[in-house]
Amino acid sequence: MSTATAFADVDAALRAVAPLPRANGELVFEEVWQGRALGLGVVVLERTGVTWSEFRDYLVTAIAAHVPAPGESAATAYYTAWLNTVEALLVARGLVPAKAV
Amino acid sequence: MSDAQDHNEDLHHQRPASPIELRARALEAVLAEKGLVSTDAIDAVIELYENDVGPQNGAKVVARAWVDSAYRERLLANGAAAIAELGYGGEEGNTMVVVPNGPGVHNAVVCTLCSCYPWPVLGLPPSWYKSAPYRARMVAEPRAVLREFGLELPPETTIRVWDSTAEVRYLVLPERPSGTDGWAEEALAALVTRDAMIGVAVPRAERASA
Numbered sequence: 001m002s003t004a005t006a007f008a009d010v011d012a013a014l015r016a017v018a019p020l021p022r023a024n025g026e027l028v029f030e031e032v033w034q035g036r037a038l039g040l041g042v043v044v045l046e047r048t049g050v051t052w053s054e055f056r057d058y059l060v061t062a063i064a065a066h067v068p069a070p071g072e073s074a075a076t077a078y079y080t081a082w083l084n085t086v087e088a089l090l091v092a093r094g095l096v097p098a099k100a101v
Numbered sequence: 102m103s104d105a106q107d108h109n110e111d112l113h114h115q116r117p118a119s120p121i122e123l124r125a126r127a128l129e130a131v132l133a134e135k136g137l138v139s140t141d142a143i144d145a146v147i148e149l150y151e152n153d154v155g156p157q158n159g160a161k162v163v164a165r166a167w168v169d170s171a172y173r174e175r176l177l178a179n180g181a182a183a184i185a186e187l188g189y190g191g192e193e194g195n196t197m198v199v200v201p202n203g204p205g206v207h208n209a210v211v212c213t214l215c216s217c218y219p220w221p222v223l224g225l226p227p228s229w230y231k232s233a234p235y236r237a238r239m240v241a242e243p244r245a246v247l248r249e250f251g252l253e254l255p256p257e258t259t260i261r262v263w264d265s266t267a268e269v270r271y272l273v274l275p276e277r278p279s280g281t282d283g284w285a286e287e288a289l290a291a292l293v294t295r296d297a298m299i300g301v302a303v304p305r306a307e308r309a310s311a
Contacts (some may be wrong), residue, residue: 003142003149005146007149007150008158031122031208033126033189034119035123035147036147037125038150039142039144039146039147040128040129040132040138040143041139042140042146043139043146044132044137044138045138046142047137047138048137076121079121079125080121081123083121083125089126090132095135095137096132096135097130
């Protein structure tokens with residue numbers, strides 16, 4: 001099992017408008033689910049053929065729409081928006097029914 | 102200090118899952134049912150991003166410096182610019198100092214304050230790099246730490262330990278292993294490990310696979 005998607009490509013695709021959360025240049029995964037969310041997005045895009053530019057546009061929208069809970073960290077907010085993006089993309093393509101999750 | 106430093110998986114595992122964590126699991130389960138993801142595939146991505154992607158960039162930089170002395174000079178004069186020549190870098194990697202190993206001199210990199218790391222060339226840092234013992238002991242007793250990594254240096258070798266900061270990141274340029282005359286750049290790059298560019302290992306020709 002392997003992936004054809006290089007991290008550098010993901011990073012480059014998102015850097016300008018929806019950069020992955022970092023601290024001191026290092027990726028921030030505060031909790032295990034955040035790293036899995038990143039991996040989940042990569043696998044979904046590989047299997048559906050959705051491009052990173054399309055994903056990025058959805059992600060920008062999702063980040064703008066997300067209302068952080070009080071005290072919510074930047075990484076939690078980002079990867080929450082990330083999950084919303086994956087879901088919205090798949091619903092838009094009819095691959096999962098709305099409200100499936 | 103960053104949130105990342107507070108990262109503690111054990112603690113996270115012990116407390117109840119948060120709503121968003123449950124949602125992440127639920128989404129993964131739904132997508133797995135639809136055949137859109139699998140646990141193995143996600144694991145493979147995470148593993149790749151942790152171990153493989155970045156160091157390959159750094160390895161190509163090192164191999165180029167081994168075969169091209171003009172490139173080596175540019176790399177040592179301005180690391181970020183020379184690394185950018187190969188298409189690597191990013192805003193966070195902009196100040197990169199490349200420290201060359203040589204006869205009697207070995208370099209190693211640490212971040213005593215937190216876990217600053219040249220991710221554009223080395224990818225995600227290994228977990229030990231972020232550990233308190235590595236951060237403290239690499240400065241206090243580098244020779245002992247290197248020995249624990251399996252790197253026994255001659256007593257006369259000078260060990261220089263470089264402390265990364267948010268502003269300056271360091272990359273070790275290892276010595277080209279003997280017995281590699283005439284090797285193609287790609288084969289040379291395959292000898293260069295992440296650990297060698299952090300300075301806790303040195304490349305060896307016998308590591309090469311045909």
